[in-house]
Amino acid sequence: MADLSATLAEFVHRPPALPEGVRAAGRRSLLNMVGTAIGGSGETAIDKLAALLPVFSGPATATLIGRPERGDMLWAAYINAASANIFDNDDTHIPTVIHPSAPVAPALLALAETLASRGRPVGGDALIEALVLGMEITCRLGNAVHPVHYARGWHITSTCGVFGAAMAAGRLLGLSPQQLVDALGHALAQGAGSVETLGTMSKSLSVGQAARGGLMAALLAADGYTGPEAPLEGQRGFLALHSDAPDHAALTGELGTRWEILNNTFKPYPCGVVLNPVIEACLALHARGGFDAADIASVELTGHPLLRQRTDRPGVTSGRLAQVSAQHAVAVSLLRGRADLAAFSDEAVADPQLRAFGDKLLFRDDPTYRLDAVEVRLRLTDGSAVLHHVAAAAGGLDHPMSDADLAGKFRTQIEWRRLPLDGDALIAALANIEGAADGAAFLRATQTNYRDEQGESPS
Structure with missing residues (x-):
């Protein structure tokens, strides 16, 4: 041997x-x-x-x-x-x-x-x-x-x-x-x-x-x-x-x-692990209230390059694809305030508002970010911006x-x-x-x- x-x-x-x-x-x-x-x-x-x-x-x-x-x-x-x-x-x-x-x-x-x-x-x-x-x-x-x-x-x-x-x-x-x-x-x-x-x-x-x-x-x-x-x-x-x-x-x-x-x-959410900080940030933004899909011009995700590489999947057509789609994860957590199993179902994916909202997503790669970190920046149609930064997502080693x-x-x-x-x-x-x-x-x-x-x- x-x-x-x-x-x-x-x-x-x-x-x-x-x-x-x-x-x-x-x-x-x-x-x-x-x-x-x-x-x-x-x-x-x-x-x-x-x-x-x-x-x-x-x-x-x-x-x-x-x-x-x-x-x-x-x-x-x-x-x-x-x-x-x-x-x-x-x-x-x-x-x-x-x-x-x-x-x-x-x-x-x-x-x-x-x-x-x-x-x-x-x-x-x-x-x-x-x-x-x-x-x-x-x-x-x-x-x-x-x-x-x-x-x-x-x-x-x-x-x-x-x-x-x-x-x-x-x-x-x-x-x-x-x-x-x-x-x-x-x-x-x-x-x-x-x-x-x-x-x-x-x-x-x-x-x-x-x-x-x-x-x-x-x-x-x-x-x-x-x-x-x-x-x-x-x-x-x-x-x-x-x-x-x-x-x-x-x-x-x-x-x-x-x-x-x-x-x-x-994982606290049923999706690819690199989406955990994204969902946490979007749920926090949803909790602030007052954001309508029509008021948001774009959503910028700044995170580890693997976030984009594994989850840049617009227009998904099934719940299984939604699990690894940042476009769907952002839309359902930001607009609906949900990230449970139902949020990643075929029925959720079929929601026309969620599908359309995914087109507003932009990625910014930053290799200095950890896998469990992200910044989500909402650029609103009135020219203002709102952001939420997650340094270490829940469910990770820092916050198990x-x-x-x-x-x-x-x-x-x-x-x-x-x-x-x-x-x-x-x-x-x-x-x-x-x-x-x-x-x-x-x-x-x-x-x-x-x-x-x-x-x-x-x-």
Whole structure:
């Protein structure tokens, strides 16, 4: 085994004790992921994926979060990951813009639930440990290839997330260091994803595939399926393939003492993370009152260049495209004072006033701005101007969402889907998951119309 791959494999095989703050971050990440999966579970794209289950699925051992169907563990991992990501409401690792829990947690949950069905339940403490380790590998790989990787158009959540899912599942399966290196090789063989798909149904396919592919990688390795010796650092391995100058130190430096999950954040709005400060500013301007669309000549956004590069999308025609459109985000938050799931729906996009208002948007690139900062300047038809500056948006590292905020966000996902789920009970179960003998048992309470083998609903 070569150095980098072997080092990460050894880290996952024999991890240090996780500090409580790191474990708490893992629990928060899991809560957010389950909530966003509930929120996205009824989207048309997820319906279409679930319709494939009877054709391709094996024995139904795992939950489809927020849905009545069950599936085999590979399909459950796939669909739950796609559900968690589809509304762009998932978590964000600020240095890389990776959404790390979406590919990792669903793979773990599907595996843990399947193991429990075979009489081998996984404790909640082991589940959180594996989640943290998988997210750590995902984010460190992102650090090693950022920014070239993302700038080339790779969907970094998926391309790095498949490795994290493999390592997390491998930890639960008790893989040896050599088997974990093999799993990294199998993940290398399956990684994919392009930002060209943002705003379309295709986008969440690669996130689902990262979860399923990572889980499959670990299962294959457990069965003795072998892979390359140096899947990460090899001459044609992941690092060389995806970056001109990969940062090896970012991958292994301070491993086990510096935790990337502490750089993970949670979005208050269901859209691309670079739009969070824009929405915050526009909501603040709306709250001042007195602005009519006819009175505004233009809206100038000054921010990091990535804001324009990823969100300059006028005339969007679907809710999914609206999630990555500054034109729509500005119009709906400034004129309607809204930034909830309904604000990024197909119905909201069809509003003719919002569509017309998007033409007034102008971008000003300023590379000195952070991703979570923006200045929004309204130039009015009477010649005056009004502005609002956000130095560090809510939901970022400087102003993280509180536990109460995350719980509120979780409840809104259930309300959006109009599901008869007990949100408070689920929140409590996830907060106390590390004391559970079966860490996946809570999943039954996320499923609509669930019946166990005896035909009984879960208590």
